[in-house]
Structure formats: C-alpha cells, structure tokens
Amino acid sequence: MSTATPVWAPPPIWSVPREWPNARCFVICGGESVDAQRHLIPHLPSPVIAVKHAALLRPDAEVLFFAGERADLIAPPLLKVYQGPRIVVRGRGHQVFPDSSKRVWRTVTHTHWSTDPTMVAGYDAGTSAINVAMLFGATEIVVLGYDMTGGRWFTGEVDHYLPQPPESDFQRHLVPLPALAEDAETKGVRIVNVSPISRVTCFEKAPLEAFL
Numbered sequence: 001m002s003t004a005t006p007v008w009a010p011p012p013i014w015s016v017p018r019e020w021p022n023a024r025c026f027v028i029c030g031g032e033s034v035d036a037q038r039h040l041i042p043h044l045p046s047p048v049i050a051v052k053h054a055a056l057l058r059p060d061a062e063v064l065f066f067a068g069e070r071a072d073l074i075a076p077p078l079l080k081v082y083q084g085p086r087i088v089v090r091g092r093g094h095q096v097f098p099d100s101s102k103r104v105w106r107t108v109t110h111t112h113w114s115t116d117p118t119m120v121a122g123y124d125a126g127t128s129a130i131n132v133a134m135l136f137g138a139t140e141i142v143v144l145g146y147d148m149t150g151g152r153w154f155t156g157e158v159d160h161y162l163p164q165p166p167e168s169d170f171q172r173h174l175v176p177l178p179a180l181a182e183d184a185e186t187k188g189v190r191i192v193n194v195s196p197i198s199r200v201t202c203f204e205k206a207p208l209e210a211f212l
Contacts, residue, residue, distance in 0.1 A: 008095040010093040010103060011093060011099065011101060011102070011103050012103070013103055013104065013105060013118045014088070014102035014103055014104055014118065015117040015118050016088075016104065016117040016118075016132060016135035016136055017117075017136070018117075018135070018136060018137040019136055019137065020047050020133070020136040020137045020138050021137035022137065022138075022139050023047060023136075023137060023138045023140070024045075024138065024139075024140040024141075024142065024211070025047045025048070025049060025133040025136070025138035025140070025141050026044045026045075026047075026048045026049070026141075026142045026143075026144065027048075027049045027051065027126065027129045027130055027133055027142070027143045027144065027146075028041065028044075028048065028049070028050050028051060028054035028057060028058060028061075028144045028145060029051045029054070029125070029126035029129070029143060029144060029145035029146050029147075030051060030052060030053055030054065030125075030126070030145055030152045030154070031144075031145035031146060031147025031148070031149075031150065031152070031195055031197075031198070032145075032147060032150045032151045032152060032155070032197075033144070033145055033147050033150075033195040033196060033197050033198070034054070034057070034144055034145035036196075037144060037194075037208050038057060040208055040209070040212060041057045041058060041144070042057075042058070043212055044058070044211075044212070046062055047062040047063075047133075047136070047138070048060075048061040048062055048063075049061060049062065049063040049064075049065055049129050049132060049133055050063070050064050050065065050084075051065050051125050051126055051129050051145075052064075052065070052066060052068075052074060052078065052125060053074075053078060053152070053154050053158060054145070055078045055081055055082045055084075056078065056081060056154065056158070059081045059082050059083045059084065060083055060084050061082075061084045062084055062085060062086065063084065063086045063087075063088050063129075063132065064078070064082045064084060064086070064087045064088070065088050065089075065090070065125065065128070065129045065132060066088070066089045066090065066097070066125070067089070067090035067091060067106075067124075067125035067128050067129075068124075068125055071089075071094040071096055071097070072094060072096050075096045075097065076096060077158070079096075079097070079098070086102060087100070087101040087102065088101070088102045088103075088104060088132060089101055089102070089104075090103075090104055090105075090106055090120060090125070090128050091103075091105070104118055104119060104120055104132070105118060105119045105120075106119065106120060106121070106122070106128065107119050107120065107121045109121075110122060110123060110127075110176040110179075110180070111176055111179040111180065111183070112179070112180070112183045113130075113131050113134055113183050113184060113187065113189075114131055114135070115135075117135050120132055120135070121176075121180065122176075122180075123172055123173045123175075123176065124169075124173040126143065126145070126146050127173065127176075127177070127180070130143060130191060134184075134187070134189055139188060139189050139190065140190045140192070141189065141190070141191045141192070142192045142194055142208070142211050143191065143192065143193050143194065143195070143203070144194055144195065144208065145195060146193050146198055146200055147195050147197055147198050147199065147200075148170045148173060148174055148198060148199040148200050149170060149197060149198070149199045150197065151164050151165075152164075152165075170199065174200065177200055177202050177203075178202045180202075181202035181203050184203075190204065191203045191204065192204045192205070192206050192211075193205050193206075194206055194207060194208040194210075194211070
C-alpha cells in the first residue's frame with residue numbers, strides 16, 4: 001500500500017498586530033553599507049526587524065522578515081540562528097519555514113503604504129519591511145543597508161545565489177519610493193535612511209549614531 005506525500009499548504013494570511021504604537025523601529029536591510037555599521041548593530045534598541053541575512057547580526061530581532069525568491073536556499077542557515085519571536089514571510093510562503101511563521105500578502109500597487117494589516121507595499125524586501133513596522137504601529141523607522149546600489153554586506157562570508165543584485169532590480173525598486181515618502185509624511189511617519197552610500201534620496205538622511 002503506497003502512501004502519498006502530503007501536499008504542502010501555505011499558512012493562512014496573518015494580520016499584523018499593532019503592538020508598537022508610536023515606537024521607533026530599526027529595519028536592517030542587506031546593502032553593503034551595513035558592514036561599516038556592524039559594531040553598532042548589537043546596540044540598537046528594540047524593536048528591530050531583521051531582513052533576511054540581518055538575522056546573523058541580530059538573531060534576537062523582534063521580526064525576521066523574508067520576501068523574494070529562493071527561500072529554499074536563503075532561509076535554512078538563517079533559521080538556524082534566529083532566536084526571536086516572529087518570522088514573517090511576504091507572499092505565498094515556502095515549506096522551508098516553520099509552521100509558526102506568519103504570512104502577509106503584497107499590495108497590487110506600491111504608491112501608498114498599506115494600512116491593511118494583512119498586506120504590505122514595496123517591490124523589495126526592505127521597503128516591505130518598512131511597511132511591516134508601520135503596521136506594528138511604529139511612527140519613526142530607521143533603516144540600515146537601504147543602499148539600492150552596490151553589493152550585499154555579507155558577500156564573501158555567506159553564499160548567495162545572487163551576490164551582486166542587477167542594476168535593473170535597483171531601478172525597479174526605486175520607482176515607487178518618492179510616492180511612498182510623500183505618503184509616509186501624510187501618515188505622520190518619519191522614515192530615516194542611515195546608509196551613507198544610499199541612492200535613495202527621498203527619505204530623511206542621518207547617521208546611525210544619532211539614534212544610539
């Protein structure tokens with residue numbers, strides 16, 4: 001008698017709880033500028049959202065956020081080190097993630113931040129993670145590694161199927177940001193980009209040291 005392999009089913013869509021009202025949240029992305037800020041990252045106060053490989057720098061982050069392709073390759077080594085309370089995945093999800101992981105959809109248009117707690121805006125993982133912080137209630141969001149240029153902070157240390165993102169990806173991800181910056185101001189949310197090499201110019205810029 002043969003036994004059929006169970007068909008994996010994605011977890012239900014999650015509604016982000018408003019647990020960080022009026023908080024300052026740090027979002028750590030994957031840009032190479034993070035490398036020069038590593039010594040400061042352990043000192044970032046909570047709440048922190050670690051985007052993918054940032055879990056290696058803040059395994060205690062309140063949220064480990066995943067979006068994009070090849071979760072089967074990227075996620076396993078990060079899941080081994082992550083010790084925080086929540087894994088949040090944008091999109092359909094993947095069976096590599098534990099059953100306790102949470103799942104949110106992505107909006108169809110990306111000119112406004114989502115206020116629907118089950119959905120996030122943004123083409124790239126970093127932008128979507130900013131929206132997650134907003135849905136949690138944060139009104140000041142400090143973003144590291146939001147470079148939209150260059151490589152990844154962990155290149156040469158951790159294997160990645162795409163160590164150098166193509167320029168076409170950066171150009172696509174940059175398109176909605178001016179409209180999102182305007183919408184954040186309308187919503188009373190301060191977004192601060194602390195990457196000194198970032199190509200993103202529509203958000204406020206400041207050094208990371210100003211928030212420690």
